[in-house]
Amino acid sequence: MESIVEAFKAYFNYTVEIPLPLKNRGSIEDDSTGWTICYVINKDENGHPYLDFTADHRMTNPRHIRITHDGIVIGLESYMESYGYDPKIEGDKERKEQEFYEYNRKVSEILKKKGLY
Numbered sequence: 001m002e003s004i005v006e007a008f009k010a011y012f013n014y015t016v017e018i019p020l021p022l023k024n025r026g027s028i029e030d031d032s033t034g035w036t037i038c039y040v041i042n043k044d045e046n047g048h049p050y051l052d053f054t055a056d057h058r059m060t061n062p063r064h065i066r067i068t069h070d071g072i073v074i075g076l077e078s079y080m081e082s083y084g085y086d087p088k089i090e091g092d093k094e095r096k097e098q099e100f101y102e103y104n105r106k107v108s109e110i111l112k113k114k115g116l117y
Contacts, residue, residue, distance in 0.1 A: 003071035004051045011065065011073055018051075025115060034058060038116045044069070052076070054116045064111065077107045 001022060008018045015033045019026065028037040039053035048069035055063045064076040083100040085092040111117035 001049060001069075003069060004049065004067045007067045007071035007073055008051065008053075011067070012055075040115050042114075052114055052116065054111060064107070064116070077110055079104050079107050 005018055005020070005022065009016070012033070012035065016028065016030050016035050016037070018028065018039065022041065025040045027039070028035065030037070034057050036056045037053055039051055041049055041051055043049055050069060051067045053065055053067075055065065061081055062079045064078040066074040066076055068074065080100055080103055083096045085096040087093065108117055
């Protein structure tokens, strides 16, 4: 777990720390930095622990991250905040809007299953 804790701190440039002792599930409301974080610990197919978390901050995009038992940080499916379209292509706006909502619904389901939503 030491590698996970260290990688978590490094991810946030040592401005946010995960509370110790580390619980299987929790949240962090860090008023000094503005981050809102929800996390859950699970085990992979080899029995190694990993940390999945979401991180939200008003000045940046929402994030969904995994930190493996050996401290590797992996970006996972995160909410899209906007979408682009070509106004010269008929129906492009509607198609891209539909894709946007479908993708974000998929992300919501993933986060709900993990207990991060």
